[in-house]
Amino acid sequence: MTELELFYQLKEQVLRQYKESHPYFMGNWKSFTSQDILNLMDDIQCQTKQTISEKWIYTHLKPEVNVKLPRKDMLAILCSYAQCGSWEEFTFKKLQPQTPILEQVNPISKPPFSYFYLVIGGMLLVGLIGGVWWMVNKSNKDETLQLQNSYTKDTVAKEEVKAYVIEDTMEKPIELSKTKMEFTKPTQVVLKSPFYEPKKMVIQPNEPLSTIELKPNDYALIVKAFMKSDIKNWQTRKQQLQKILADDLEVIVMLPNNLGAEYFNKEEFAQKLIIPSPSLKKMNIVELQQDEQKRIKWIRITQH
Incomplete structure (x- = not known):
């Protein structure tokens, strides 16, 4: 893999990092606007304390084909922004073989009996822990509380919504956890957001809610x-x-x-x-x- 090919991969990593900060951007480098460039410059300065010029982005990031590799100091800034460490670390990880080469064992020498069973026991233990983790993770994923725009069905960020339990006309804030919303007795709950209409609900016992729709403001x-x-x-x-x-x-x-x-x-x-x-x-x-x-x-x- 050439250095230019590695640079193309770094460009994709930078674009993914930009989309994390600007989730509404669904395009690619070709559709990057002048405002997106200003946003990227601002993000890079905030995260790395270093600057990249607008002309540099037009020259090296927006083109689909790059003729030459940019300077190493600029590559280092991009790697830092994309959470890739340094350019040397990025290229080292990308050039590593995907499958490890197993060390050949001399067929004449056999491992001790106790060592053999120790290895087998360790493998079984790792497999058991992995299976338990998968089951717990799958269960939590199935029970994730989803907030949705009632019209578009798009996911609503939980950071934009506050939940309150109503007790004796008083609103007590509660945390919107990752799991389903469940209560042991009939409970009045209201969800508030600056971008959505307030939603009042009465949640009955044994009536877990995994999806709640909010009407947009x-x-x-x-x-x-x-x-x-x-x-x-x-x-x-x-x-x-x-x-x-x-x-x-x-x-x-x-x-x-x-x-x-x-x-x-x-x-x-x-x-x-x-x-x-x-x-x-x-x-x-x-x-x-x-x-x-x-x-x-x-x-x-x-x-x-």
Whole structure:
């Protein structure tokens, strides 16, 4: 395998790492937009504390065919971003043979009797542990709690949803675990999210829930898309924001490292959404309120 072939594999690893940070991106290097390039530059700087220029990405990552191998220092940055260690470590692992070569045993020399049974016992023990792990892992996978968009059936991230048990009109927060939601007595549960309508349920004993559908909050999802996606038509986006944002909108952005908060009104916040930036994509909506016409009137945002 040549070094250029190894570089192609590294490019795919970098693309997979980018998709982990931007799961809404479903394309490849050919469909990478200018906004995706800015996002990638920002990701690399945050994770590796080093920079890669926009021109370098256009020259080495976007082309389907590479004529020559980039400099080793740039390869090292990509390897660090893609969780591959260094370029030397990456190439060493890729060039290792897939099947280990067994050491030949002299047919004349036979292992001691006790050693033979020790090896057989160890193999049986490893097989038993592997079987138990597979059964437990399969059981947990079958019982994984799934949150779904009621229209698209797409999976809803649990980080975007909070669950509460209602006891005497009080809401007590509970954790959305990986397993099914089960209770020993009839229990009122409500699920809340800034992007989905609240869902109230009464879960009966011995009635485990493995799938819960949530009705999307259309206006909230539009704002989320504006914050996370590339701009298409700023004039259309401006008109849409005028419709879905209330005139008295208040936006509170919580600054990291306990530095306080920033305040934005409708005009200031809309301006941020009309012309997205890498810093905008680091913002996450955690709370949202709407008026009688479903227009968004209050937003709380955190930064990462």
